[in-house]
Amino acid sequence: MSEAVVDNIVAVLPPLLQTLESLSYVARNLNPPDFGRVMEIAGEPDAALQTVQPRLADWPEKFAHVKNALLAASDAALAGYAGLRAVENGQGDLVSVFRALRYAPRAQEALYPLVAQLPPVSQFFVAPELREDAALLAKLEAPANDNTGIFHERNEPGSRGGFSLYVPEYYTPDRAWPLVVALHGGSGNSRGFLWSWLRDARSRGAILIAPTATGQTWALMGGDTDTPNLNRILDEVGARWTIDSQRMLLTGMSDGGTFSYVTGLDGASRFTHLAPVAATFHPLMAEMADADRLRGLPIFITHGQQDWMFPVQTARQTQQLLSAAGANVTYRELDDLSHCYPREMNAEILQWLNQGSADGA
Template sequence: MPQNDDQLLSAITRIVPSMLTAMEAFEQLQRNFHPTHSAQLKLTFEPFEARLREDFNFFSTVEFPPDIAAIGSTLHQAATYALRACEGITGDHTDIAPMMRAMRAHCRAQEEIYALAPAMTPVNQYFLEPEARANRRLLSQLAHQEVAPADVIVSEDLPRGILSVANARTVRGGFSVYVPENLDLQAPTSVVMALHGGTGHGSDFIWSWLREARTRGFILVAPTSTGNTWALDGPDRDLPALVKILTYLRQNWTIDNDHILLTGMSDGASYCLQAGLNPDSPFTHLAPFSGVLHPDIVMQGRLQHAHKKPIYLVHGTLDWMFPVEIARMARAELEQAGADLTYREIAGLSHSYARTENPALIDWFNAALQVPSNA
């Protein structure tokens, strides 16, 4: 039998904050993840998982009436994914594979619960930068969210929010795009194109940037590589696909052609430099995170295209895949080539996405993209 209002309210007000708290804690631990630190991270994270599991067990005993059953189902699915993410940290593991699966589960949890942002203020706030979470005007504007079809086609009247263009998780070569719900369609809009790491997917990586795009009002696009990773070797099928995405954006929105940022993580960072350092690059700014300067760029003489190119290079001192010395060599080569380089070496960061660097990166990319005032 459906539960009474008090039980429903209790179930919702318990599961939502404990889930969002665990998800934010996961982000912090993900930043510090290192194969040799797993035991310490497990101890730190166990209380968040325990609280979420307790609240999830209670939530699972409550039956939602038919008129709000969809909300109950969404919360249940989001919490299930959030718990899977927790298990990737707290389980007894000896390799990094469970953590990789946990990161994907964390993305799925965000994807599920994002649908409730218009109806639930805490969810709406979670997908904003912390400085903007008390901004009632912004929260109200973003709550007027349209649900896009699973795969949209070019149209004169595209919905806003997150759109998926041939980007189901079983498909390669598509892209996900976020168009702010409060976007001024007449004003030129900056674009951030974010490239996932090896074997990743744009529908997951878009969540690494959604807060900043919602808060500051730029178009965010997260492509999926045509192969299992980006075309770092052999024929390049990815750059033509990225150019087509920009054409798609220009056909449907007013794009600020002076502010088109290409960024990426790991293999996405390495490919960011490959795609950006060529004479016909459509990208005005580059921001590689935790990648490498591919030797082919130097051997083919393409380093000359770094001259005066705005580049924001980020690397962690504890990167276990690409040691920081690789980034320091890249910095030296880019500076020698005359790049307009900003180098950020982050103490304690391993081979994980430095999400906390996003705000400073956006300030560097386009100073006009500020966190809106509460006034």
Template sequence: MSGARDAAGEAIGRLVPAVLDALAVLEHAARRVDPETLGALAEAVRQRESPLGPALAASQALDWPEGLLPVRDSLHGAAEAAMRGIGTLGGVMETPDPLRAVSRALREYGPACEALYPLAAFLTPVNRFFLTEAAQQDAALVVALSRPGREGTGTMALGGPPGTRGGASLYVPETYDTALPSPLIVALHGGSGDGRRFLWTWLRDARSRGCILLAPTAIGRTWSLQEPDLDGTNIARLMAQVAEGWSVDASRILLTGMSDGGTFAYLHGLSAGARFTHVAPVAAAFHPIMVTLADPLRLRGLPLFILHGAQDWMFPCESAQRAAQMLAAGGAAVRHEEIEDLAHTWPREMNAALLDWFLPCP
């Protein structure tokens, strides 16, 4: 038995860094998706030698001890999803629709993280992967997250299995303290996405800063932009469910979103009765009529952080510039930033800046 455990330990030692390396590749690729450079990106991924395939094959050939089967299943699930993503990414230029293919490739990042995350409390490299670089320097936090969280913390689904239309994925930090109300981030996926996958765009930062993270899934294929009350009512219901189960800081509730999710953040976040204290649309479309639909009293003094890529090929940056000008004229406290090298994708490196703006100084 000790020989089997030793072999399994060696397999873990090979698989963990290989999986984390593959996830880093997918993160890097997601940040750099651009029709102009997609061919070069795909070729770089295709030419890159990954240790993941051999590590997974060696692990699959082992007879794992029964007590380590949950570890094996988590690692194999993460490895298989990451390999699918990288394999698809490397071949996108051979498909009829490369942009659609790259979207399929990058969607594997979420399931890979979902499979891997249960090991964060037991394996130091996994724990550190799901922390920001700044949080990795906080020894007390790293130790606190190196053990299983209490019941009611970690990742979970609301309203059905993860990805269910009209449901949500939820993360409650393992360091959650009922006596201390937690900030809440509500993060809206892009068109045809879902909350199950979009959760992982924000989880590392929420975990590092002690924020509850709610990632709803639109009722339809995308957000109800023509009927904002439809998804808006559902989001409010999900937020109420979170507030009933956990202590939420009502003075710190952020609504953010990407692409269609960012556009819906304008529509829902600026409406009368919305509970969000801060709104941050990213890579979103904006039409002047949205100002007329916004509640003037709510708009007055509302902190708005508008992020957009100067290379955005779907919604030109002029859309964000117009939004910043018109909403500031309406009384909002607008911060507007254009990222020079960003196309139509999420700027993961800006999560920290968004949270610095959203959260009070410690």
């Protein structure tokens, strides 16, 4: 690269990556009464990004792909922060906050193609505690293997029933790989929810599927069109990549977590582990579940004490009900978590999955 292009990248990347981290901080710590305090802690990295973004103009044509990726990521990150600032200034509500936070995964999707060219971008998509892991870094620095990376199958924004997929770039078919199937929340889309798990799947070596519900949310009542669709997706992915049939995790946030119970407790389910997050659970689910399926089934429940949508008492009762029914339940209650996705739990969930069973703690 030319010296001028390198200088521009060096100027733009730090505030861009910091703005994305700050958006992630807001998403993780969002609790309506604390919004102002959370925004104050998140700071103003967007101001620095706005200052340097003009340096993304007038690059040589041969570097257009780098410029365009950085520009798209910056535009999305700034749009997200602008939406948050509007609510902070009294223009908008909680729905506006969620709408603003949807720009964060769009920015990450735009940025990810640069992992092979820009080491700071690659490092951003590594779990922080593994950024000094020499063996992992060597694998990530090597050329990507065939049939790896990010794929979107009939999963454009606004579509239903498709899926997004991530296969680690160092994947090889000579061994079986753990599978994570992550279900988005109500009215969401998996193309965005993929990024809740991608950093950990990339860092710890798991194939990741993020399906989109066939309806506006998962089939929690009435006819179930989602379970057949999940099985179709499993068939498609299993035909192309080597999946460990003993390490197939179904997880999800909010409605996605609730649906992981609905479909995962069925006797015909192919998933070996369930990990609902911020989900609700009706006692009838335990009564209607297949008794043989429940016996010894590893289930990892994560819930926040501050959850304003599904009170934490529901999760505590769920732990008791499922344990009494014979499931092997691990329960994690986070005192600072509202109705948000706690990305920091992914590492523990993957460790639990790779151990083969929950510890019951």
